Each structure stands twice: as C-alpha cells, then as structure tokens.
Amino acid sequence: MARKFLIGGNWKCNGTRENVAALVEVLNEGGEFPDNAEVVVAPPSIFLQTVKDTIRPDIKVSTQNVGKNVRPGAYTGELCASMIKDFGVEWVITGHSERRVGFGCAGESSDLIAEKSKVALDCGLNVIMCIGESLAVREANQTLELVLEDHMAAFLKTLEEADWSRVVVAYEPVWAIGTGVTASPAQAQEVHSAIRAWVGEKVSPAVAESLRIIYGGSVKSSNAAELATCPDIDGFLVGGASLKPDFVDIIKAVEGK
Template sequence: MASRKFFVGGNWKMNGDRESIGSLVQVLNNGEFNPTETEVVVAPPMLYVGLVQQSLRPEIAVSVQTCHAAAKGAFTGEISPQMALDVGAQWAIIGHSERRNVFGESDALIAQKVKFALESGLKVMFCIGELLEQREAGLTSEVVIRQMEEVRNAISLAAWQNVVVAYEPVWAIGTGKTATPEQAQEVHHQLREWMAAQLSAELASVTRIIYGGSVNANNCRDLAKQEDIDGFLVGGASLKPDFITIINAQS
C-alpha cells in the first residue's frame, strides 16, 4: 500500500448548525495528524460548505455530499459541480447508499453524475455497496461490480486518477454493525482484482479503495491493517472529536 496515500472522508450528512459546525471545525483545526501521510476531506451540508472551507485549516479539503449532472438549469433543489467549486469544494460524494436507496438514484444516473463531476474539475468519492438481503443471498460481488461497471463505461481511464472508491455495505451504515476486517478486506481485494482485469494493473495498484459502515475509534485500527483498505468514509463518528483518532488509524 506504499503508493496509496491513506484517505479519510467525513460525511456529516444532514447534521449541524452554525454553532455545532463551528465547534467541529475547531476540533479539526486543533487536531494532530500528518497530512503528508493521510488525506482528509469533510463533507458538510451544502449550506455550510463555504463557511467550513473558509474557516478550516488548509490541510483538510471540503466536499459536497452530491451534485447533479448538469452545470445549471431547472433542477429545483440541486447543485452543480460548478457551484461546488465556486464555494471552495474540491470533492463530491456520489452514489452514497442513501442517494441510491432513499432518493432512488439509479446506477446509470450515478455514473452520469460521476462523469460530469470529474469533467467539471471535482474529485469524486464514488460509493458502492450491497443491501443486507443481497449479502445474505451471496450477491455482494455481483452488486458492487455492476455498480463499478456503470462508471467504467462512463469515464476514461485517465479520469480514474481523481476517483476514490468507497465500499460501504448498506447493512453496516448507521446501524452499529460493521463488516469484520476480513469481510471488508475480501470485498476490497475483489474490487482491486476487477480493476486490474477491467481497467489496468497500474490503476488497480494506485486507486484508493476505502471502507465505510459504522467506522469508529474502536474498530478503525484493525480495519486499517488490511492490505486493500486504504482509508475510510466516516458518517456519525466524523461529527465527534473521535474523528481525529480515525484520521490517525494508520499511524
């Protein structure tokens, strides 16, 4: 994993207000971590992205939680990659299970969003993952590879350099259940093998595949020890001071 810089993303989801977000930014600004070893990105609610970007230490980048596959237009409630860039965001989370399963976004739409965000200049945390019934039916590999294939068909090989793949088993998000380090490693290894076969061996070796799903300060170090786990996309725990512990999971 020497060529893959550890990556920790914090997805704040629809949480926070000016006061609590200000306190969280202060924790991040005061927290100790080595930015040469770990890349850190946080994703506030869109209303607070500009505020966070202006007040957060420069070693931590800011992301939006989703964006539409168009620069402007009659898309009430949506934001464009251009708007995200305009307020200082460098990243977008696309394909999160809540966008897929709560808001009904299809694999095809998510691939279009990934493509347009990358073309617009954002980097992308591309989320994939299976439902509990799909895991219990032995369909994990089939599901995550299908989700990967949609993006493979939409973007160029060169564009993958600006993609971080986030494997998030849906049954482990916000439930307190976490895939064991061995379960997560197995899927990450399968994804890397698929990338080597379908994209290139070089891309497979340098693309970061991070894990998400009830990651916390207690389990992060064991997960980080796995060969193909290159970091985390953290939900609830990214709203707590323990997030600094997770950022330092590899150290």
C-alpha cells in the same frame, strides 16, 4: 506503490451553526495529522461556506452530491459541477446508499450515479464514488455480483482510464451504515481485493494498483487501526463518528500503516 489513506467525514444532514463551529474547532485543534493521510469533510451544503472559510487548510471540503447538469440552469435544488468548482470545493460524493435508496422513493440508479460522477470529473473535481450491498444481498451471497457487475460496471461504461486518477471508491455495506455493526476486517478486505482485481482486469493493472478503495460502515476509533492494516483498505468514509471528536482519533489511527 504506496497509496495515501483518504479519511472522509460525511456529516450527512446534520448540524447547526453552533455545533458546526464547534466541530471545526475540534478538527483545527486536533494536532498534526499523519503524513500518510488525506482528510476530506462533507458538510451539508448550507454550511459549505462556513466550513471552507474556517477549517484548517490541510482538510479539504466536499459536497455530498452533485447534479448531472454541467452548467447552472432550471434545476431546482441541484448543485451543478461547475458551480462547485467555481466555489473552490475540490471533492464531491456520489452514489451514497442513502441516495440510491431514495428516502422512500425510487432513488438514483447506478447509471445516473455514473453519469453524475463523469460530469464532476470533467469539471475538474475529485469524486468519492460509493458502492455497497444490502443485508439481503449479502445473505444471498450476491455481494460481488451487485458491487462489481452493477455498481462498478456502470462507472466503467462512463469513465475513461484517465478519469480514475481522481476517483476514490468507497465500499459501504449498507447493513453496516449507522447500525453499529462493522464488516470484519476479513469481510471488508475480501470485497476490496475483489474490486481491485476487477479494476485491474477491466481498466488496467496500473489503475488498480493506484486506485484508493476506502471502507465505510460504522467506522470508529476502536476499529479503524485494525481495518487500516488490511492491504486493500486505503482509508475510510466515516458517518456518525465524523461528527464527534472521535474523528480525530480515526484520522490518527492510520499513522504508520
């Protein structure tokens, strides 16, 4: 089965009205995108309306988070899944390492992230579920133990087999996010292959074959094409480079892969 690349741009907490408009213009004028690529951008929630109303129709919009509450209510600062769905946004990101770390506080647990992902899926949204290890975990040779037996296992407890058709798993080694250090294609492929094998064993071979597993961690136009040749890398979740014209080059780097 040929899996369509997904190229996601996580804008994080960046932007002004002026530079968001400029970035949308760059994307709108970026020319034809590869047929084998699906593009999703995740602006800060304050810019969701602007981006959704002005970006080209072949680029979908995502929120950077979703609450665990299904319906609106007394949840200050949260975006509930039904509101996101009603707004016409099709995607959400869950479990990004910056939320797991918690900006200096306890952060979100794997179980909470799994719960939020399930709520979003039940509301008809598509979910980019992020997983990944710190440098300390990698140096201790515990990457697969954490990524599979903690992060992925939490999803397994919550998700039903049918849910996986609207899931994208984003493997983002924390030591490569915003550091300029990228996992080598071999390092990334090793983890992606292990994730796919684990899903094949724990969920089903069919789900494993169709599941898109994308890579995030200092992806740039200079390394995107090589990463895209790895058989188990099905796209990218791009941070800093998604705020630059370079993002168009990253999208086009998967042409013919």
